[in-house]
Amino acid sequence: MLRHSDLVMYDRQTHSLWQQLTREAIVGDLTSKKLAFIPAAIVSWQ
Numbered sequence: 001m002l003r004h005s006d007l008v009m010y011d012r013q014t015h016s017l018w019q020q021l022t023r024e025a026i027v028g029d030l031t032s033k034k035l036a037f038i039p040a041a042i043v044s045w046q
Contacts, residue, residue, distance in 0.1 A: 001008040007020040016028030023035040 001010075001017070003019060003026065008026070009018045009020060010016075011018060011025075011028070011030075014025075014029045016025040016030045018024070018035065019026050023037065025031050025033050
């Protein structure tokens with residue numbers, strides 16, 4: 001799904017919809033909660 005041209009992810013465990021850009025639940029049990037940011041490195045396999 002998309003919302004404002006941004007990916008919306010569905011969490012089956014909490015039945016919540018999460019907006020990718022803001023990391024915020026927009027519908028469901030966790031509405032207005034935010035996901036924790038976990039940094040990741042982009043690594044070349046060459």
